Amino acid sequence: MRPGDVVQSVLAPAGTAASSIHWLWQLMLWTAVTVFALVIAFLIAALVRGLRRQRDSHVISLDAGESSEAAQRTLTRAVSVAVGATVVTLIALLVASVWTGRTVAAHASNAVTIDVSGHQWWWEVEYEHTVPSERFVTANEIHVPVGRPVVLKVQSRDVIHSFWTPNLQGKRDLIPGYVTAIWMQADREGTFRGQCAEFCGKQHAHMAFDLVAESESQFEQWRESMRQPARQPQTDLERRGQQLFMAGRCSACHQIRGTDANGLVGPDLTHIAARQTIAAGTLENTPAHLGEWIRDSQSIKPYNQMPPTPLPRDDLDALVSYLEALK
């Protein structure tokens, strides 16, 4: 497995913070390898010497093993030097750590501010704006502009979660009752996977999200399209799907801006068709997957809050075609 194969790795940094941390990791790794090699080398040397001395004589020696006081002093000196070297190494690592910590924590102005709220088991994402009408809510997919800092204000709606996109930045816990902020900045374009990193119950394993880093212009375009209310259904099939959505149980839990659906229990679906995955990174977003999910999400992600919805085949098709048109 190479770092490039996975989209969720500490070892393939794509952001300012992750790069600094990666540098620190390299330093720590090679220091550790050196220390390990030295200690084991001394252990082997000691062992060889001890075994050889045992061959010569196996009498228990009470004069601390070495006949002369000079030998004893040499041993004491060697141990003291080793302890001194340990202290110096640790202080060097401490300085490197604190210094990296400062670069990881500081950030520039003109940041994009995004509120992330954890739910069992999905992510609510709100893009802040000074003009309230320019704010919008989406879920499970975060877009950020490359080369511009992003501040994430994180909190939880239920239990403790942890927000983590290893390619960009370390994790931050989402704790009910606390709003904390962490920043990140992408250095290159790409889609990076993130995943909840604090055990949060039965579906902790399926609480992921996509983080899309794109150029400033693409990002602005995306943001503009996200601000729009949902696209109106165009075909009869889609219109029937919308009716089913509004009449059925769907609208009680999900919101689709520009319609009567304003439930707040599940993820906002205003632009669900624009997302790459559904069910918090569980399935690729295809009509077939969406249909399966609506019919029986419990077999895919057991214990999630969405009840099974056994619809007749053509109703399900109508519902799926309506949702998959919500670009």
Added chain:
Amino acid sequence: MSPRELPPAAPDVRALERTWEDPPGFFGWFTHVDHKSIGKRYLVTAFGFFVLAGMLAALMRLQLSRPDNTLLGPDLYNQIFTTHGTTMMFLFAVPVMQGLGVYFVPLMIGARSIAFPRLVSYSYWMFLFGGIFLYVAFFLSAGPDVGWFSYPPLAETLYTPSKRPDVWAQLITFTEVASLAVAVSLITTVFKLRAPGMTLNRIPIFVWGQVVTSFMVIFAMPAVMLASTALILDRLVNTHFFDTQRGGDALLWQHLFWFFGHPEVYIIFIPGTGIVSTIITTFSRRPMFGYLAVVLALVSTAFMGFGLWVHHMFATGLPQLGESFFTAASMMIAIPTGIQFFCWIATIWSGRMSLKTPMLWILGFFVIFLIGGLTGVQLAAVPLNIQVHDTYFVVAHFHYVLIGGAVFPLFGAFYYWFPKITGRMLGERLGAWAFGLMFAGFNLTFFPMHVLGLHGMPRRVYTYQAALGWGTLNMTASLGALLLFVGVLLFVVDVVQSLVYGTTAADNPWEAGTLEWATTSPPPHSNFVRPPTVAGRDPVWENAPDQPVVVGLRDDVRDVLVTHVLDAEPDHRVEFPEPSVWPLFTAMATTLLFIWSIFTPWGVVYGSVPLFVAMTGWFWPKTPVEGGTQPWPIAHRTLPMPGEMPGAGGAI
């Protein structure tokens, strides 16, 4: 009064053994207060829990061996990983180390008994009942499922309405009561019951490790008892300690839990280093190099261990200055451990190494624990920590620390002390095979987890998607677990075979220097027919041929010599309690109260009635035996020099 006025004659061995023997037979078994008997029970029971939790680990490795596996669902998987962690921490690692202490501390300091033997008996029953309670719950599908750390709000009734978190919280109470009782007994034993002449700077390092650990237990455990009790109150009577919406605080739990949880690691690891020092000394055939430095390292580890709990909370978003403090503290704790490492290497360097099986495990410890320690330093750095925190990197790290720092030394200890406990040797060849398989299996299982964590695999996930590319390394880890399992199995085979056909062990088969080897294998009921006095750190090596022994203790009652804390000069003698079934009854009553209180707060009220009855039975005063507790005659407060005493085995 001169020493000669006391009878220097050999004690009546049969009377002495009759006095110290616990009642035989099935019913007698429930009344034992002999620390050797209880120590053995502790060791065997804790090992049983180790095997059980190991099987749970094997199930987890099966589930994770390939992506999108459906062998275990999330409900069962969460119970399994929680029960695995809880068992390994509370029902294996702490009790097994305390069990070693209960068995060997009195022997190593030349005492006839552990202090408060009935309390130790009670502690064993509490530990056993707690463990049974957890596993009964587990097999009834009520096993705890919110992690061994049981973070609220997930552990609160709103998110986990079942009784599972209550089972966890009460298991904690059980094991804390047990380990506090042992800690108090061990500290008292070491401070007041040492053989005359065993001044503080002659206490064996293993015993120092046990004392330091016991103090840590006393300071760390109340934090988690407080926390788990508050959690039960939240769940049972709607207090809101950890409920953010009603003025509680979810982070408060984390502070309380980790104020215990981090020292817990050292509570497990410090006895391990004590074992390492003991075995290295014996097989290097020289006294430990840097005794004072090592003892001070243990003590300072214990102090610093209380100052690093926040490094478990770096991801919660604490102020940077505070984080830096805890980074510094977490890194500096590597210094005392480094000192111990260097002193061990110096001892081997200047000794005459005889490479027997116990020593193999210690070499395994060196490699594994060193890696765990180095990743520990890495985890202390906040920036790196927030990347790998709660990933498989941490899983790898703490298994390297705990299996390296505790389990490998422990297996070394099994090979080292098995002859003393059972009177039979374990197999050298089978032991070497068990070691080889466990060492290879361990590294194959846990080393890949470092890489998995760096590649983004979080902990406590019951499955993962194939596209993430974690399949190969997970399969490797699962195969490694198989090797590890075979290694443990070979050890069990070795033990059974040795108990049936093993060669008889001499009193001191390794020619070791500490006092447990100055008595028979296995030791008599009274530990020492003639309690020894001590003239050095390794008394068996250093004592003079005419070293005095303690006489003047009665052989018709359980008479024990109490000595002074600092210089271990004789102070007075005290009569120790007889075997009793009341500790068992008291433990049963406590168990009833604890379990009842999960279902209704009235359980505490009604449950205290049988507890009161049992405690009354336990403490019912007896008619004092004539000649019981007496001050030690003043004339014998100073130790005679060996030269002053006539002939070998003179008396004080």
